[in-house]
Amino acid sequence: MRAFVIAVFAFLYLPIVLVVLFSFNAGHHASEFTGFSVQWYGKALSNPFLVEALKNSLFIATTSALLAAVFGTAAALGLARVGARTRAVFDALLGAAIVVPGVVIGISTLVALVQLFAVVNPFLASIWPGGQPPRLSLGYGSIIAAHGLFSMALVTMIVGTRLGSLDRNLVEASSDLYATPLTTFRSIVLPQIMPAVVAGFLLAFTFSFDDFIIAFFVAGAQTTLPIYVFASIRRGVTPEINAIATIVLVASVLLVVLAQWQLRQRKPSN
């Protein structure tokens, strides 16, 4: 059994190692390793389309993860204060947001937003006082919103779990000592749930940064890094893609390791 488990871990990691290895290949061909070189990284980072896609992805991932961390934490705190029935409704919706395949989230958001814009845009045009009225369209906003749905549900669940194991005695002691609810929250609750909030933010960022399928439907004219990479892959495999893949893989691995480490933090560090 031990040999089998080792084989499975090799199976999980060898392909990734291979991609990283060949990103340092001097030669153009993917088949043979002809020497060490970082030229493909230079090539990738001097490609303006790629840099643009990378910037878009960073912006979208940061924004959606921040919104998800704030609203998800608020929701987890709110859910600790409501009755069982309200909680069950929220749990079902949050579960659906996580489990429903990305394809379905993507197309349903696309359909709903296109219908919404068809109503809102003429209305905005009719009430706009002179000049060019703003036109809502697919783009940054729709990707951020669609990614935020999954991410917020994720943060709510992670923070909710942490709230469930919160030391109630500390909260009670704090209010017995005449701390205001705000002070109790700031000095007792927040430090205890903070690792979960940070982990939630990091996982949300990773999710958004890596997502292809949802963005594919709701990106409109925008390009994210995965959309750009997908299009390049379909044109053919090149070492340049390996270089991008390596950057993305290393970034995701770092973020996930950081998130796991945060989740294992039992007590606030100060």
Add this chain to the structure above:
Amino acid sequence: MSAGIGADSMHGNRFRHNFLTALLLAPATVWLVVFLVLPFIAIAVFSVGERAPEGGYQAAFTLAQYANLPARATAFWNTMVLAPVGALACLIVAYPVAYYLALQVPQRWRLILLALVVIPFWTSLLMRTYAWMYILGGRGIPALLAFVGIEDVRLINTPGAVLLGIVYGYLPLMILPIYVSLERLDRRLLEASADLGATPLSTFLGVTLKLSLPGVMTGFSLVMILLLGEYLIPTLLGGGKVFFIGNALVDLFLQSRNWPFGSAIAITLVLVSVVVLIVANRISNRVAGARRVDLI
């Protein structure tokens, strides 16, 4: 708030409590309604509508889109075969790994190995699938085989390549819930079973496997549901030859623009997912009682 006394301030407190709760839940509620509930209603409405001549939507109430589902029979067939087969293949590979991690590995190694399982799960599926395009493609394993004299081996763009990609992509998601259910397992039960003269095999079948069934069913249903909507793996490793429902949806929404028909397919997919969840839940409840395994 007024600084009143007695009943007045009690009333004020309760109001303040409810107001704060509502305030905390408001953004999440708006988000869930606008970007989950309303979109779902929108595709449900579209799925009973008609296609406008130039590819848009025309309001109607007809089941014609659903009656037309057999037009995409190949995509349904491929998905309905490869999703359960893929989930089963994942399970067969995942179970021994989860078992080993939960019951055989010393504590200090366990967390590291578990992290090694979690990391790929959170790493870009696109990049990981790309790695296999690379390995299975003409310049990968087939080139190596040609080197030792085995010519003309075709690996990529076959159902086998898609199945391999599925196992690779979803293995971590299968290992985690099984690991959780095995780790919770009361070890004294295993000892009791052995003390009572059960063979290792019958202990495994009668105790271990039975008690880990909730984890198995959670993993199986999650992997299967995500596979029902999979697009990247069949596209990159099946090369347009192995068409999934996900491919049909991309085609209908982004290329040939038949949104009502695409919506009917999406609704069908969601209904199948719900059935999978219910069946999986029933099985684990019947066998092992109602011990749920949450993923996070």
